[in-house]
Amino acid sequence: MNAETFPPIPFLDLKAQQARLGGRLRERLDAVLAHGQYILGPEVHELETRLAAFCGAAHCVSVSSGTDALQIALMAEEIGRGDAVFLPAFTYTATAEVPLLLGATPVFVDVDPRTFQIDLAGLEARIATVKRAGKLKPRAIIGVDLFGQPADWAGINAIAAQEGLFTLDDCAQSFGAARSGARLGKAADATATSFFPSKPLGAYGDGGALFTESAARAALYRSLRTHGEGTTRYEVLRTGMNGRLDTLQAAVLLTKLEVFEAELARREAIAQIYDAALKDVLEIPARMPDSQSAWAIYAVLLPDEAKREAAKAALAAAGIGHAVYYPRALHQQPAYAGAHDGTPLPVAEGLGRRILALPIHPDLSDEQARRVAATLTRSLGG
Incomplete structure (x- = not known):
């Protein structure tokens, strides 16, 4: 023959996955349609609990996209104009887009030729260059777990500790990956992931999540994702954004998580x-x-x-x-x-x-x- x-062999086959999930997916979606809580419904809270348990993180905050997860994490650290955010030069645009949206400067670092992960020697050299120039203040490192592979978080964290930098794990492509027997989700000060449909755990639309071991950070993320609200809907404590995960997407993700x-x-x-x-x-x-x-x-x-x-x-x-x-x-x-x-x-x-x-x-x-x-x-x- x-x-x-x-x-033909499709690059991605979401139709086959949907057919395989079948009735269970419909049950989850019908439950949302029945209760009608389309924003921050019970499935959202269930998903956050199950995602945190899956990767062993203390806190999970679901958000509207992986990009918004990155933005909320940097907003919470008040990173902005005059700050340098170090990140790999070989990755998706969102990683560099978010620092610029906040007024910060992305500082691009070369990657390892075999793993494509951020090159640690290059990272140290780029930090030293920025410090010598004196125009920007080093504030954060965004490590990217590219293509599903974990980055060298032991090495990244050692450099960050030496320099006093916030670490953000861009785990958009790698939720479910593990290093030294531990799932990604608590390797950095905060971890951001994406549930874009093509991801290993994908929704039927945009979605994302943040993970942290800090209760204070988690509370701040929840405020920032909902217009900076305080203890009530109309108490506005800070400038936030509309970054909530839809309940229907949570239902899809709960089905796929099974x-x-x-x-x-x-x-x-x-x-x-x-x-x-x-x-x-x-x-x-x-x-x-x-x-x-x-x-x-x-x-x-x-x-x-x-x-x-x-x-x-x-x-x-x-x-x-x-x-x-x-x-x-x-x-x-x-x-x-x-x-x-x-x-x-x-x-x-x-x-x-x-x-x-x-x-x-x-x-x-x-x-x-x-x-x-x-x-x-x-x-x-x-």
């Missing part, structure tokens, strides 16, 4: 199929030591841009979904060029020409994963 006769452990295991199984088939063909994802990935994205590195384009063409011809995360480093984006001091960040700048993401979701079969790997191998002459 020719490759063209196989059914099968989340099994889906994480399935993602790991697919990653192992890819690893075995591709390890001698190209650069497969490097694992952080003593870690468990959530496998939001399985990203390989092709030898060069020409071979990456050939691989994309072969996958497309075979009806196989694929994506490039990310074609351009953040400091190379027009929106952030003015915030960057011009320091070369060669690893982040080069990744966009070689990286390619393959389908990885819990409804992908073993046979489909092997077909993806075989198609990619053939495109490279293997």
Whole structure:
């Protein structure tokens, strides 16, 4: 049978997941429609309790998106004009967008060439450069658990403690991941995650959450997500935002949380199929030591841009979904060029020409994963 006769393999298959969840999902949604508490209904509070328990955090505050989670966390620390926020140059735009929205300056740091996580030596060098210049006050580090892999939080926290900096874990792609046997959620002073539909634990719309070990921070997050209100709705203590999670989205997430452990295991199984088939063909994802990935994205590195384009063409011809995360480093984006001091960040700048993401979701079969790997191998002459 020719490759063209196989059914297509989508990059993400939410329809298959929805069909699998079936009646349980409908029960949850119907319950919300019955009680009619569409904002901060009982499912929201149930979700917060269950999410905190899942990752072992003391407090969970649900919010309207992963971006809003990042913003609320920085607002709570009063980070703004004149402050420097250090973050990796190779990640999604929201990580850099939020400091700028608050008037702070994102300071871009290069990443490790194999794990794509923030480079610790580069982080120390960038902090030293900012301190010498004296124009900005170092205030925070945002570490990103990119593509499902945990960042080196022991290393990040050691640098933060030495410099007196707030740490924020951008766990948007990695809820469910673990390092040294502990789920992400309390590795930093605060952890922000996203429930965008494509995430390992995704809603049917936008959603997010904040985790913290501090009761005071959690209380402040709850105030900030609801217009800065105090003990009553019309007591306004501070400038906040409208950042609440809809109850219907909480119902979806509660349903998906019931099968989340099994889906994480399935993602790991697919990653192992890819690893075995591709390890001698190209650069497969490097694992952080003593870690468990959530496998939001399985990203390989092709030898060069020409071979990456050939691989994309072969996958497309075979009806196989694929994506490039990310074609351009953040400091190379027009929106952030003015915030960057011009320091070369060669690893982040080069990744966009070689990286390619393959389908990885819990409804992908073993046979489909092997077909993806075989198609990619053939495109490279293997």
